[in-house]
Amino acid sequence: MKTVRIGNGQGFWGDSVDAPVELLRGGEIDYLGMDYLAEVTLSIMMRQKLKNPETGYATDFIGFIRRVLPELVERNVRVICNAGGLNPQGARAKVFEVARELGVGGFKVGVVEGDDILPRLPELIESGHELANMETGEPLAPIVDRVTSANAYLGAQGVVDALDQGALIVLCGRITDTALALAPMAHEFGWRFDDWDRLSAGTIAGHIIECGAQCTGGNFSRWWEVPDLWNVGYPIVEAAEDGTFVVTKHEGTGGMVTVDTVSEQLLYEMGNPQEYIGPDCVADFTSIDLKQVGPDRVQVSGITGHPRTPFLKVSASYLEGFKATGQLTVSGPRAIDKAKLAAETIWKRLERSGVHFEEAQKTVELVGVDACLPGISPAPAEPPEVVLRLGVHDADRNKLVRFGKEIAPLVTSGPPGVTGFAGGRPKPQEVVAYWPALLAREEVENSVRVSVEEA
Amino acid sequence: MRVPLYQVAHARSGDKGDGSNVGLIANSPEIYPLLLEQVTAERVKEHFSQVCKGKVERFEVPNLLALNFILHDSLGGGGTESLKTDAQGKTHGQGLLSLEIEVPEDVPKET
Numbered sequence: 001m002k003t004v005r006i007g008n009g010q011g012f013w014g015d016s017v018d019a020p021v022e023l024l025r026g027g028e029i030d031y032l033g034m035d036y037l038a039e040v041t042l043s044i045m046m047r048q049k050l051k052n053p054e055t056g057y058a059t060d061f062i063g064f065i066r067r068v069l070p071e072l073v074e075r076n077v078r079v080i081c082n083a084g085g086l087n088p089q090g091a092r093a094k095v096f097e098v099a100r101e102l103g104v105g106g107f108k109v110g111v112v113e114g115d116d117i118l119p120r121l122p123e124l125i126e127s128g129h130e131l132a133n134m135e136t137g138e139p140l141a142p143i144v145d146r147v148t149s150a151n152a153y154l155g156a157q158g159v160v161d162a163l164d165q166g167a168l169i170v171l172c173g174r175i176t177d178t179a180l181a182l183a184p185m186a187h188e189f190g191w192r193f194d195d196w197d198r199l200s201a202g203t204i205a206g207h208i209i210e211c212g213a214q215c216t217g218g219n220f221s222r223w224w225e226v227p228d229l230w231n232v233g234y235p236i237v238e239a240a241e242d243g244t245f246v247v248t249k250h251e252g253t254g255g256m257v258t259v260d261t262v263s264e265q266l267l268y269e270m271g272n273p274q275e276y277i278g279p280d281c282v283a284d285f286t287s288i289d290l291k292q293v294g295p296d297r298v299q300v301s302g303i304t305g306h307p308r309t310p311f312l313k314v315s316a317s318y319l320e321g322f323k324a325t326g327q328l329t330v331s332g333p334r335a336i337d338k339a340k341l342a343a344e345t346i347w348k349r350l351e352r353s354g355v356h357f358e359e360a361q362k363t364v365e366l367v368g369v370d371a372c373l374p375g376i377s378p379a380p381a382e383p384p385e386v387v388l389r390l391g392v393h394d395a396d397r398n399k400l401v402r403f404g405k406e407i408a409p410l411v412t413s414g415p416p417g418v419t420g421f422a423g424g425r426p427k428p429q430e431v432v433a434y435w436p437a438l439l440a441r442e443e444v445e446n447s448v449r450v451s452v453e454e455a
Numbered sequence: 456m457r458v459p460l461y462q463v464a465h466a467r468s469g470d471k472g473d474g475s476n477v478g479l480i481a482n483s484p485e486i487y488p489l490l491l492e493q494v495t496a497e498r499v500k501e502h503f504s505q506v507c508k509g510k511v512e513r514f515e516v517p518n519l520l521a522l523n524f525i526l527h528d529s530l531g532g533g534g535t536e537s538l539k540t541d542a543q544g545k546t547h548g549q550g551l552l553s554l555e556i557e558v559p560e561d562v563p564k565e566t
Contacts, residue, residue, distance in 0.1 A: 040535050135472045214467075221465030221552065222565065260480065263519045264467040267478025270523050271471060273516045286518055320536060363531065363538035372541040373550040375505035391538030434534045436472065 004188045006181050006205070007236045010034035010081070011212030013041045013058065019212060020064055023234045024077060026250035033180030034081040035210060036061060042149040042174060043317035043432045045085040046118075056087035057171075062094050065169075069099060072168060073107045080159055080180050084171035086149070088113060091171050092453065099455045107169070107455050110162025114448035115174040117314065117439070118150045124443065131314060131437040140437065143318050148432065150316035152444040155279030155308075156202070157193060159183035165452040174315065176279050178206030181237060189241040193280065200283035200305025201243030203276070207283075208247055208265055208300070209235040215247060215265035217255030228254025233296075244301040246293065257296040275306075279313070279441070282306040311438040312445075320433035321395040326407040327367075329420030331385035338415040339366055339388040345414055346390060346406045355402045363391040387420070393431065400428035461552035462564040464490060468548035473533035474509065474526050475544025477551050481520040483563060490522055491515065493556045499524050502554050506547070524551070 007029045009020025013036050020034055036058035049056030061083035065072075072079060084091045088111040095109055117124065121144055124131065131140035131150075140147070151174035160183050162170045170183075182202030185191065191198045208215050215235050217226040226232075233253025239245040247257055255261075266285060270276070273285035282305055289302035330339040343364045350357070365371040367387035369379045392403050404425040410418050460466075460479070463486045468477040479494060481487040500511040509527030516523055530544055531537040541547075558564070 219467065221461070221467070221548070260465060260482075263480050263521060264465060264478065266519060267476070267480070267516070267521055267523055268467050269469040269471060270476050270478060270514075271525065273514050273523055286516055288518055290519070323536075323538060325538065365540055367540060371539075372546040373506065376502060376550045377553060389540065393536070393538060431536055433536050 001240055003238045003240050004031065004184060005029045005236055005238050006031040006033060006184050006209070007234060008033045008035070008180065008209035008212055009234050010036060011210065011214065013038045015212055017060060017063065019234050021067055023250070024068055024071060026233065026253060029077055029236060031184040032077055032079045033209070034061070034079065034083065035177050035180060036081060036083040037085065037174060039315060039434045040317045040432045042086055042151055042315070045087070046149045049086055054090050057085040057091035058083035061091065062098060065095055066098050066102070069102055069104050073104055076168070078163065078168050078184070080170045080183060082172045082175055084111065084173050086116060086173060088171040088173055095169065096455050105455050108165070108167045108452050109455065110165065110167030110170040110450060110452040112154065112158035112162060112170065112172040112175065112448065112450050114158070114444060115151045115154050115172070117152055117444065118147065121147060121150055124439070129439055129443065131316070131439060134436040134438065140316070140435065146318040147435070148317050148319060150314060152312045152314050152439060153279055154312070154444070154448060155179055156183035156186055158448050158450050160187045161450040162452055163187040167452045177210040178203045178278055179280070181206035181209060182280060185239045194307070196281050196305040196307055197303060198243040199281040201245065201303040202239070203278050203281060203283045203305070204285070204288060204300065204303055205237045205239060205245050207276070208262060209237055211265065211268060213255060214268060215262050216249050216257050217261055220261050220264060222260070226256055230254060243303060244299065247298045247300060248296055257298055259290045259292050259298055262290055262298045262300070277309060279308065281308050310441060312441045314437045314439045316435040316437060317432045318435055320431045321393060322397045322400050322428040323391065323393040323431050324400040324403055324426045324428045325389060325391040326404065326426035327387055327389040327420070328407060328410055328418050329385060329387050330415070330418055332417035335383055335386045335417070336366060336369060338417060339386050342388055342410050342414045342418060343390060345410065349406050350403060353402065355399050357392050357394065357399070361393045365389040397428050404428070456558060456560055457555045458558055458564060459552065460494070460554050460556060462566065463556070463558060463562065464552065466548035466551050468544050468546070470530060470533060470543040471525060473528055473530050475529050475547045477524045477526065477547050479522045479524065479551060482565070484520060485562060486558070487517070487520045489556060489558055494522060494554065496524065498554065499526070499551065503529065503547070503550065506550070
């Protein structure tokens with residue numbers, strides 16, 4: 001039976017730059033999927049693109065291409081990624097530029113566009129689409145002037161079209177992460193886009209590998225069982241036409257693939273397990289059968305699913321003021337009491353200078369005591385040291401600049417044993433907030449464009 | 456006997472908007488009914504009372520010997536807005552594993 005080997009070499013924006021290279025060189029794969037977009041990455045790319053219209057894509061990807069392009073072409077390993085961001089055409093031009101520099105030609109690059117709906121927001125709202133926030137129910141219209149990016153999550157169809165046209169590399173913007181695995185399966189096996197069980201199988205395969213090493217031993221609860229985590233192998237699915245697949249990794253790599261490591265990843269960012277809603281189908285995670293069929297080999301079968309919904313998810317981002325965080329390390333006897341006094345001192349000095357923050361706008365954490373899990377893990381009564389971490393959020397940037405000036409003085413004008421003030425005054429950062437919404441799918445799908453060009 | 460969940464189960468967590476999700480998985484089939492019975496949404500809410508400001512929802516995933524919990528309003532705004540160290544609930548799975556449940560003496564346990 002024909003199987004197709006699909007790897008994932010990049011779990012998120014900022015993941016290991018060596019992982020996709022190791023995955024490519026460590027053994028046989030047919031496809032390499034790479035995810036470069038976090039929820040607000042597109043907003044950052046928007047600002048880059050406003051400054052320079054040739055940017056707006058994930059530049060890490062170009063670095064990757066520079067390292068491996070001749071091998072990709074020679075071995076015909078096809079790459080599918082969302083590194084195109086807001087400018088997949090620009091990313092393609094850059095890939096072609098790199099190819100010329102390397103003297104590599106005779107391959108095709110596909111681009112999938114149509115996810116960027118920012119320019120269409122006024123028209124969409126005008127014609128009755130509320131784009132209400134999925135968490136709060138509020139309509140988008142009142143904040144539409146502050147929106148810095150708005151992209152629909154596209155499904156696998158556009159990528160399949162590009163693969164059908166012979167693309168070696170497919171550059172997308174905001175396609176759903178799971179489509180990076182589903183698309184090559186649908187292309188290789190000719191799956192129909194109303195075959196809900198197979199589409200769900202491909203979607204679940206994508207979900208398992210979309211976070212890279214999180215299914216091969218990374219972030220695993222029983223971490224002490226995981227061998228050679230430093231050299232963790234990124235995941236590969238070996239997919240078959242009937243929708244069953246095996247999750248594995250290259251021989252000789254660290255980490256492990258077991259029913260337990262795969263189960264943990266299946267539950268990651270899970271809502272209702274019977275209704276995992278994606279652009280192509282609604283997958284049922286309670287239908288999954290997992291079986292260990294060899295060392296570092298887990299077979300996944302039995303997957304069923306339901307028809308897709310009439311909507312696509314839209315991920316928009318908007319500006320929501322500024323934030324700043326600063327920290328000090330407090331050591332020696334009664335460290336907790338001293339850290340609390342230091343925090344109180346900072347807030348009172350800010351008040352004296354006329355800078356007031358509401359309770360909801362500020363955070364005080366004692367890292368080492370109760371920053372992450374307050375009330376859950378018992379806090380030590382007398383820790384030898386704690387890190388005091390202070391954060392503020394406000395619409396007025398100047399207040400945050402003032403806050404940044406009140407941290408360092410504690411070293412000499414606070415309680416004793418205060419140190420660890422390094423890296424300069426905390427600087428205000430723009431807060432780019434996230435706005436998830438739904439939009440009728442035909443509004444987007446009718447304007448998806450796929451183009452394939454040869455180098 | 457009473458044991459912390461990390462001796463009989465494993466977990467993973469991540470963000471769901473301004474809430475987190477925690478997947479809890481039994482180490483073996485004989486443990487799963489004990490999780491079903493004792494790790495209720497109410498107990499999880501109580502365990503995370505200083506973290507989770509909203510309600511806790513529980514879903515059953517018997518084929519994976521798992522429960523999935525949604526801890527609403529537990530990230531201080533979530534994503535990029537939150538000022539918390541753990542703005543994405545990455546540690547909530549580890550936090551749940553310190554909850555204690557009652558198990559028979561002969562159940563296999565991690566030590």
